[in-house]
Structure formats: C-alpha cells, structure tokens
Amino acid sequence: MSTAHPHPAIAPALIGWFAENARDLPWRRPGFTAWGTLVSEFMLQQTPVSRVIPRLDEWLARWPTPAALAADSPGDAVRAWQSLGYPRRALWLHATAVAIVERHGGVVPREVDALLALPGVGDYTARAVAAFAYGERHPVVDTNIRRVIARAVAGQAEPAPPSIRRDLAAMSQLLPDEKVAARSFNAAIMELGATVCTARAPRCEACPISEYCEWRGAGFPGYDGPRKAVQKKYEGSDRQVRGLILAALRAAPDAAAPHALAPGTRPPEPPRPGPTSRHGSVTAADIAALWPDDEQRDRALAGLVSDGLAAVTATGYALP
Numbered sequence: 001m002s003t004a005h006p007h008p009a010i011a012p013a014l015i016g017w018f019a020e021n022a023r024d025l026p027w028r029r030p031g032f033t034a035w036g037t038l039v040s041e042f043m044l045q046q047t048p049v050s051r052v053i054p055r056l057d058e059w060l061a062r063w064p065t066p067a068a069l070a071a072d073s074p075g076d077a078v079r080a081w082q083s084l085g086y087p088r089r090a091l092w093l094h095a096t097a098v099a100i101v102e103r104h105g106g107v108v109p110r111e112v113d114a115l116l117a118l119p120g121v122g123d124y125t126a127r128a129v130a131a132f133a134y135g136e137r138h139p140v141v142d143t144n145i146r147r148v149i150a151r152a153v154a155g156q157a158e159p160a161p162p163s164i165r166r167d168l169a170a171m172s173q174l175l176p177d178e179k180v181a182a183r184s185f186n187a188a189i190m191e192l193g194a195t196v197c198t199a200r201a202p203r204c205e206a207c208p209i210s211e212y213c214e215w216r217g218a219g220f221p222g223y224d225g226p227r228k229a230v231q232k233k234y235e236g237s238d239r240q241v242r243g244l245i246l247a248a249l250r251a252a253p254d255a256a257a258p259h260a261l262a263p264g265t266r267p268p269e270p271p272r273p274g275p276t277s278r279h280g281s282v283t284a285a286d287i288a289a290l291w292p293d294d295e296q297r298d299r300a301l302a303g304l305v306s307d308g309l310a311a312v313t314a315t316g317y318a319l320p
Helices: 010-021 034-044 049-062 066-070 074-084 088-104 112-116 123-133 143-152 164-174 179-195 238-251 284-288 294-306
Strands: none
Touching: 010 179, 034 049, 034 088, 034 123, 049 074, 066 088, 074 088, 074 238, 112 123, 123 179, 143 164, 143 179, 238 284, 238 294, 284 294
C-alpha cells in the first residue's frame, strides 16, 4: 500500500544524485557478502572510512565467513583490529560470528530482530545489514542521516541528541515504498551527509536538494536546542591508558592459551613482576612501565580484564 510522503521531491533527487556521485566503496560493489557488510558496519562505528577499507580487506581475506572467524580465538580478532579503536567491537564481532554459526548455520540472518539478538549489534547495524545486504525496506539512521534530516526537513543547523523512535519516524516519512528505491535512498542520504552536508563545512552549492532545504530557506539559523554530552579528551584519559596496554598485548608473540575471565568478573591479584614471557604474555612490570599513574593504570588494566580484552596468565597478561 502506497504512503504519501511529506517531502516527495527529496527521495528522487537524492537517488538520481547518488547514481552519479556515489563513492566506490567495497561494501557497495556487486557480490559483496552479507558477512562483509556486517563486518564493515562494526568497523565503521566511529572510525573513518579511509582507515576501515584496508583493515576490512585484510579481515575478509583472513576470515571470509563467520565460521572462519569463529574457529579462531577472540585474541586473534583483537590483534587484527589494530588501529580501528574501541577494541571491544572486535570481541563482539567474534562473539557474533560464533552466534551466527551456532544459531543460523553460519549464514548472517536477514531479519532485524534476529540481527539485534547478535552480540554487539544495535539498531543501526541491524537495519543497515537488512537494508544494504538483503535489500529489505527499513529506515536506516546514522549521524549523517540525522544531520541531513535536521537541516533539510526540520530547518535546524544540527540534529537534537539521538532518539531511536524519533529518528526512525523522521526517516520513515522520507523512505520510498519500493524496496530498491528505499535501499538506494538510505545509501544516498547517508552519502550526502558524509560528503556534502557535512557538520562543519556544508557545500550547499553542490547539494541536489538545496532548493528543498528548510535550513537554507530560513537563512541558515544557528542551533540553540539540546546537545549531546561532549566526550572527554583522549590525552591522559583511561582510554589512552587502555590503548597503551592493549598495544603492548598485541605486540607480544602469539599467546599460549590464557585463562580469560568473564566480563564483570573481578581480576585476581597481578602476578609478581618478572621477565617478559616468550609465550605471549606481558608482565606486570612491563605494564607498570607504560604509565606513571598507578591508580589509573590499575583501573585501566582491571577494566580490560573485566571486559574480556585481556586475560591473566601464569606470567602476566595476554590477549584472550
């Protein structure tokens, strides 16, 4: 059944623009797998496309299927994650691969509810996989899409803090009824936000929907609504200390099987300092040398163990 769209010119204008201007990205190429799409969405969370592409190619060459990744250790996934940031995503992706093998016979599910039941898969990722890998009609909303809708439809310089319910409703109003067009529109409006309607320097002269843009029509008013909390700076933060420790664990040789603690489990007392193990462990003394603040360093290390990103061994710590 057809629905009336409140801004009927936006979708066809964007779809036509996207057909001519879309970047050549791996996950947009014919034959790209649903598993590849899922991996790319994990990697793209808060990580620039330029850093993701080479790592994605390496990852899919090594683990072309969920079964291939599930057969290796979580530590292998964390080591291969390298510079992508937020390494818990590597653990979640490994856990997702295991779940896909155990629950879905090694095939990435196409239903949003089944995707949401996978470890680390949130609303955006589930809808993106269903829409882009399987062509299902679902509204997909990321930061770029929220910005375009805020400007073009709501006439605001930037979007209000995220709200799944509100954001999906706003995108649903614009989404074409036909599946192929809906898939193209999801990708097109995302591309517009990433390359033209950017946060700091929007290129309105290159925008295919500038004539329909409420923000432009109102004279580009500034934003005075609620804002999301600003993340604390990285330098000197616990995130930086965690990153230093993880880098040391990754640099260790392949680990002998350590005893990983379940998330939330309190780690045991650190082993006594000693020479660095030749079996993949990093000693407590080595870790102590990474950061001068004992309390902050111990807090970061305990957090890594609690999150399952580090494991206690007989001689120190290693990847799980």
